[in-house]
Amino acid sequence: MNKVILLGNLTRDPELRYSQGENALAIARFSLAVNRKYSKNNQEPQADFFNCTAFGKQAEFVEKYFRQGGRMLLVGHAQNDNYTNNKGEKVYSVQIIAEEIEFAEKKSSTASSVKIPDPSAADDFMSIPDDVDEGFPFN
Numbered sequence: 001m002n003k004v005i006l007l008g009n010l011t012r013d014p015e016l017r018y019s020q021g022e023n024a025l026a027i028a029r030f031s032l033a034v035n036r037k038y039s040k041n042n043q044e045p046q047a048d049f050f051n052c053t054a055f056g057k058q059a060e061f062v063e064k065y066f067r068q069g070g071r072m073l074l075v076g077h078a079q080n081d082n083y084t085n086n087k088g089e090k091v092y093s094v095q096i097i098a099e100e101i102e103f104a105e106k107k108s109s110t111a112s113s114v115k116i117p118d119p120s121a122a123d124d125f126m127s128i129p130d131d132v133d134e135g136f137p138f139n
Contacts, residue, residue: 002077004096007104008034010070016063028059054098075100
């Protein structure tokens with residue numbers, strides 16, 4: 001079984017490109033920084049960096065809604081991305097291919113951006129007097 005689950009922050013804005021040909025396919029490349037659970041001797045937390053790729057509608061979704069620093073939950077699989085460079089040296093790397101992507105912002109960061117309505121502000125709803133409860137059929 002080859003399954004990867006990552007929860008991390010984007011290290012840069014996603015790069016979106018389209019494949020060539022009649023049926024062009026969207027391809028988004030991005031990198032996730034995932035904090036390690038434990039640090040050594042109370043040092044600063046360490047992170048691992050994963051190169052990720054999303055395809056199709058998911059790639060367009062990533063490019064449209066995610067920016068550097070954004071928190072993402074990614075489910076996918078690992079794939080070898082080995083190649084030979086200009087010097088004839090074999091380069092070994094792993095690419096994470098996204099299968100599912102979700103927003104994973106912390107409550108504290110999203111709560112500050114949500115506007116809570118002022119209860120004292122006037123609205124379009126009529127005030128119901130307290131003594132009218134007996135007239136409602138669902139009491």
